[in-house]
Amino acid sequence: LPYADGDFYAFESLLSEAERTRLRDVRDWLAKEVRPIAVDCWNRAEFPMEIIPKLAQLDMVSPVRRQGYSNLFAGLMHAEFTRADTSIATFMGVHDGLFTGSIEALASKEQQDAWLPDIYAMKKIGAFGLTEPLGGSDVAGGTRTTAQRDGDNWILNGAKRWIGNATFSDWVVIYARDVADNQVKGFLVDTSTPGYTATKIENKISLRTVQNADITLKNLVVSDDFHLKGANSFRDTNKVLKVTRLGVAWQAVGQQLAAFDVARRYAVERYQFGKPLASFQLVQDQLVQILGNAVASMGMMVRLAQMEDAGQAKDEHSALAKAFTTARMRESVALGRGILGGNGIVADYEMAKIFADAEAIYSYEGTHEINSLVTGRAITGLAAFV
Numbered sequence: 001l002p003y004a005d006g007d008f009y010a011f012e013s014l015l016s017e018a019e020r021t022r023l024r025d026v027r028d029w030l031a032k033e034v035r036p037i038a039v040d041c042w043n044r045a046e047f048p049m050e051i052i053p054k055l056a057q058l059d060m061v062s063p064v065r066r067q068g069y070s071n072l073f074a075g076l077m078h079a080e081f082t083r084a085d086t087s088i089a090t091f092m093g094v095h096d097g098l099f100t101g102s103i104e105a106l107a108s109k110e111q112q113d114a115w116l117p118d119i120y121a122m123k124k125i126g127a128f129g130l131t132e133p134l135g136g137s138d139v140a141g142g143t144r145t146t147a148q149r150d151g152d153n154w155i156l157n158g159a160k161r162w163i164g165n166a167t168f169s170d171w172v173v174i175y176a177r178d179v180a181d182n183q184v185k186g187f188l189v190d191t192s193t194p195g196y197t198a199t200k201i202e203n204k205i206s207l208r209t210v211q212n213a214d215i216t217l218k219n220l221v222v223s224d225d226f227h228l229k230g231a232n233s234f235r236d237t238n239k240v241l242k243v244t245r246l247g248v249a250w251q252a253v254g255q256q257l258a259a260f261d262v263a264r265r266y267a268v269e270r271y272q273f274g275k276p277l278a279s280f281q282l283v284q285d286q287l288v289q290i291l292g293n294a295v296a297s298m299g300m301m302v303r304l305a306q307m308e309d310a311g312q313a314k315d316e317h318s319a320l321a322k323a324f325t326t327a328r329m330r331e332s333v334a335l336g337r338g339i340l341g342g343n344g345i346v347a348d349y350e351m352a353k354i355f356a357d358a359e360a361i362y363s364y365e366g367t368h369e370i371n372s373l374v375t376g377r378a379i380t381g382l383a384a385f386v
């Protein structure tokens with residue numbers, strides 16, 4: 001069927017020929033390696049460690065900075081990852097966007113030369129430790145983890161919550177408040193260092209395959225060589241978040257395309273009253289609402305990718321994208337879930353997983369409300385959240 005891929009306005013045609021070919025290869029790879037295992041991993045709440053060497057072979061870490069692809073390619077690729085499975089997309093979003101992004105944006109040249117080759121090759125897997133049990137939305141003011149300078153070392157103490165990949169990652173970037181100047185600084189911590197403990201957060205109803213951890217840091221010693229030389233205030237941390245928020249908005253696109261895929265297929269195949277569900281006017285309207293939401297989200301992201309390429313995207317641009325696309329996503333996955341009727345609440349039919357995973361996307365990397373308020377500040381000149 002035409003339009004079955006959901007790219008109704010052919011946004012992919014804006015990519016170069018080489019990018020289109022690469023995107024097609026990645027899509028085929030995801031259909032073969034990720035989608036078939038996704039529901040089972042989600043049900044068992046286990047991360048498929050065997051996927052890591054395969055992802056390393058796919059060689060997709062740092063597509064823009066290292067490999068020279070456009071931001072549109074990087075965004076569409078992340079949407080495709082999400083369309084195949086939101087958990088695997090989030091694993092990559094943490095390793096590539098948050099962790100690698102921190103090193104690329106905030107480490108010195110010498111530090112980058114020493115660390116990035118293993119990170120790009122996925123020989124070292126990373127995590128991003130910013131959120132704390134008492135510091136979520138107010139993470140700038142709420143960072144209570146401390147860093148105390150001690151000769152050539154720093155001593156870290158505190159707790160982090162929700163840290164993706166941290167149960168098995170080799171490294172984690174920890175953001176901690178320097179007791180001397182009260183600023184939030186960044187450190188690359190080897191997870192085998194004494195004083196580091198990570199405990200898996202159990203019983204999640206969303207992104208069950210992703211391993212999120214509560215981390216405790218007890219008198220953990222880290223050499224000053226591992227202090228990210230450009231991470232010296234929350235303003236620096238925010239440089240990373242500005243970019244990764246765009247990644248999450250692309251996830252909201254992928255999530256809606258996944259809902260469209262599953263709901264459209266189901267509506268065509270399932271018969272009631274002697275006809276396919278898709279032949280009923282109300283059901284067609286619901287499918288069109290999902291498509292409209294997905295395509296509107298995509299259009300916004302396509303323009304934003306162009307602005308990123310031109311170095312014009314500001315905090316408020318990412319914030320509106322995250323707030324808008326995730327709100328549309330919530331509508332789309334609810335419509336999709338409804339189209340599957342009772343089967344829409346069983347993970348085996350994929351839609352229940354898509355529906356539940358949307359909730360994490362809605363809340364992480366700045367909740368919907370916080371991103372709305374960042375945008376509100378830009379259009380009124382009044383900050384409503386500080």
Ligand code: FAD
Pocket residue numbers: 094128129130131135136137138161162163164165207212360363364365366367368369370384385
């Ligand atoms: P809270 O800040 O307690 O907010 C609760 C509610 O209050 C929300 O609805 C919020 O919008 C609202 N609220 C708060 N303040 C205001 C206000 N001023 N005005 C209006 N409404 C307000 N963090 C990391 O550092 N690394 C990770 O890898 C990571 N991965 C994550 C993965 C998952 C699955 C999840 C769920 C979270 C992850 N996070 C991670 C943390 C995530 O970024 C936070 O959960 C998020 O920023 C919200 O913080 P909170 O959960 O403490 O909610």
